[in-house]
Amino acid sequence: MSKSMDGLAEKLFGSSLLHMLKSLFRILSVGPIPNHIAFILDGNRRYAKKQNMAVSNGYRAGFMAVMSMLKYCYVLGVKYMTIYAFSIDNFKRRPEEVQYLMDLMLEKIEGLLHKESVVNQYGVRVHFVGNLKLLSEPVRVAAEKAMEATANNTNSTLLICVAYSSTDEIVHAVQASCHEKWNEIQELNANQLQNVEITKEIQELNQIIKLVDIERHMYMRLAPDPDMLIRTSGETRLSNFLLWQTTSCLLYSPKVLFPEIGLRHLIWAVLHFQRQYPHLEKKKQL
Numbered sequence: 001m002s003k004s005m006d007g008l009a010e011k012l013f014g015s016s017l018l019h020m021l022k023s024l025f026r027i028l029s030v031g032p033i034p035n036h037i038a039f040i041l042d043g044n045r046r047y048a049k050k051q052n053m054a055v056s057n058g059y060r061a062g063f064m065a066v067m068s069m070l071k072y073c074y075v076l077g078v079k080y081m082t083i084y085a086f087s088i089d090n091f092k093r094r095p096e097e098v099q100y101l102m103d104l105m106l107e108k109i110e111g112l113l114h115k116e117s118v119v120n121q122y123g124v125r126v127h128f129v130g131n132l133k134l135l136s137e138p139v140r141v142a143a144e145k146a147m148e149a150t151a152n153n154t155n156s157t158l159l160i161c162v163a164y165s166s167t168d169e170i171v172h173a174v175q176a177s178c179h180e181k182w183n184e185i186q187e188l189n190a191n192q193l194q195n196v197e198i199t200k201e202i203q204e205l206n207q208i209i210k211l212v213d214i215e216r217h218m219y220m221r222l223a224p225d226p227d228m229l230i231r232t233s234g235e236t237r238l239s240n241f242l243l244w245q246t247t248s249c250l251l252y253s254p255k256v257l258f259p260e261i262g263l264r265h266l267i268w269a270v271l272h273f274q275r276q277y278p279h280l281e282k283k284k285q286l
């Protein structure tokens with residue numbers, strides 16, 4: 001941790017907690033630290049039920065846990081953190097639950113813009129990932145403002161997946177690549193090609209569109225692939241999340257409901273990553 005970051009972390013964590021965090025950090029940083037951790041925030045409703053409180057408060061507790069994870073990831077040196085905040089399928093939940101989640105989203109996104117918010121104090125860039133046109137206008141506008149306001153922050157990046165599903169992302173990226181190629185072919189036609197050659201070009205479209213073209217149009221293009229995916233509540237399903245980006249990713253599934261996740265779970269997750277790291281690297285090279 002640099003000196004200026006030290007001061008910042010001290011302000012945020014308090015000196016004794018900072019001392020403990022620094023010691024833990026020193027031990028952990030002997031091994032590799034994941035560059036990018038993605039989270040599936042599972043178990044907010046079950047937490048609410050367990051605590052005998054309204055579902056809405058379970059989501060609020062979930063948001064607080066997101067902010068704690070963001071702080072710990074920052075101190076550990078994790079550069080990218082992605083959260084699955086709202087899937088396209090979540091629109092099928094009870095209307096009042098969807099409404100509550102959208103209101104909470106709006107309130108919290110607007111909160112991110114405050115000078116004293118965690119993202120501003122830490123210099124975190126916030127990026128919203130997904131089919132943003134499915135969001136209500138106030139939420140979309142707030143998300144766009146937050147992206148604009150934090151665009152020059154470089155310490156770390158928080159990617160918030162909303163109105164997201166991996167299959168939707170892939171379809172969008174393939175369609176956008178086809179569209180782009182089609183425009184290129186039209187341009188070629190205007191400049192030099194005969195119609196007969198255009199037909200040939202279209203027939204060969206499957207050879208023209210390359211992996212990199214599709215990846216350029218992914219919503220997640222801003223971040224490298226995650227090194228580790230943490231899904232709370234002991235579930236090991238991917239639930240249509242980052243299917244394209246998790247080919248070599250380590251899945252970690254602590255038996256804890258998302259609002260209960262804390263520093264110790266993150267440390268266990270990183271230790272698990274460090275134990276698996278040589279194996280993961282070997283697999284990547286095959």
Ligand SMILES: CC(C)=CCC/C(C)=C/CC/C(C)=C/COP(=O)(O)OP(=O)(O)O
Nearest residue numbers: 041042043044045046059062063085105108
């Ligand atoms: C602004 C911002 C980043 C907000 C994030 C708020 C938040 C905690 C969203 C989680 C949403 C969600 C649909 C979780 C899924 O499981 P569930 O909790 O419904 O799980 P369960 O039914 O399995 O308990």
